[in-house]
Amino acid sequence: MAKELIMDIKDFSFKYAGAPKPSLENINMPVYKNKITAMIGPSGCGKSTLLRSINRIHDLYPNNEYTGKINLLNIQSDEFENILDIKKENDFIRLRQRVGMIFQKPTPFPMSIYDNVAYGLRLDGVKDKKVLDEKVETALRGAAIWDECKDRLKESAMGMSGGQQQRLCIARAVALKPEVILFDEPTSALDPISTKAIEELISELKKDISIVIVTHNMQQASRLSDYTAFMYIGELIEYNKTDKIFLNPKEKLTEDYITGRFG
């Protein structure tokens, strides 16, 4: 199968405002299209920092410093564009519509289930009620939660269970038809059954969307992902196909980590 890149991270370094030293140093990592890339590594190694660089959520807070490139494929022109060059608010908005993000804890907005899913669409200018209804339903079906909530679309999303809320958040992101979705430990706050549902959903999503997922769960990474990146104290130690990383790691550190010798 031809490997098609959607993203390419080049010599990326990142330092938080006021931090004494960089949290990420010289990261080089490809992200393949319609594949699941897992990022693993001990707590504090910089997984979230890297993930949050990809849709530039960091830029909500001032004075962070970064160098290098994060190239994102522009599907229309088939060319890569460096997202770190983005300066205008409109382009940020466009970037975040193309690169969605799911957080560790479900983050339903304080509004109804329907409005949660319609939120991004409305921001994007979709006004037609019929179009909205359709897209909301498709997104909720896509997130495998339609059956559970089709009768309570007008109810507040705060009343759903944690697992349902997380799937709602995925539906909300999916509704925008992003090219990439970033997941930051999406199941670490959930029970095993909800976790399974989310994992199935993520595997399902990769048909249309490229996925980067941070996880602390080795089984999850090996079950789910096609590629795995192992990070350690701000550096990318090893990146390879998932089975290679888990069965035959090149680096001693990687082996120690996945066999649970530290972490």
Added chain:
Amino acid sequence: MLNKEFIFKKVAFSSATLILIVLTSIFIMLFISAKPAIEKYGLHFLVDSNWNKTIETKIPLTQAQILAKKTKTQSSDNSDMNDDNLFADDTLVLGDDASGDNVDVSTNIKTDTIFGGYVPIVGTILSTLIAMAFSIPIAMGIAVFLAEIAPDFLIKPVGMAIELLAAIPSIIYGMWGLFYFAPIVQNIFGGSQMSLLTAGLVLGIMILPFMAAITRDAMNTTPDVLKESAYAMGATKFEVVKDIIFPYAKVGIIGSVILSLGRALGETMAVAFLIGSVFKVPGSLTSPTISIPVVLANNFGEASGDMMSSLFYLAFVLFVFSFIIIGSAKFYFLRGRR
């Protein structure tokens, strides 16, 4: 261990009960003290704009008095008798045997002082409305600025300044308002310096920092991830404030508005300096008038009898008023909250 638990529960329970007891006892005390006025003036008190006005009513002569009068002064003519008939109705309403002190036996004219709360009630409502209309948008603006927009180096100093302003005693606002602010208001809007408008605006300025500080604190409770996920959907700052922060912090924001409203309703000193203390329905925003707390503060010292119970009636009205406003605001805005 169990024992501590027990004591803790009891203490918590009795503290909560204490509040209820204080509340009810204030209510009862106000009601009992206001009762004479409530019985005398009824609900008409609320729409009567006369305060401390002496009216004279002739009371019908008793049979014996008529006889006595006829024999004494033959010159007494018919018109007097007509007047008696005219006033007969009023007398039925107002007069009672108990207030015999006021009846001048020689002329049969009964003097009575009537009290109506309309002017201070209107003054209170209007000054509070002006204060709220002025302060709510500005306080929200300040809060949004501090919670979301201000650069780091401004958040602390501006936040501190707001908290300091909130801590200034109201009498100082009154003095400042009187000497510096009132002339400015007069220059801009005309009318008199001491007026409903001046009082309302200073009241607004006074509750502003308080409202802004609490609103900012409420907004700051919005989790960062929630805001981030809205940004991650392509929301702008304004949309995040409008769609995420306001709904999320709604309860706290409304709480801050209600608390400020309560403060404005009951504020005495600042308003006493500025409202003019004139018992007159204000013809315009720039006319002087009076508010309930100011009436109370100005008159309690030398009040007695009807005036005293009328003052309590006013206090009772203010109490019920605050209660209704706060109760309905809570009910209306906070229903359906989990």
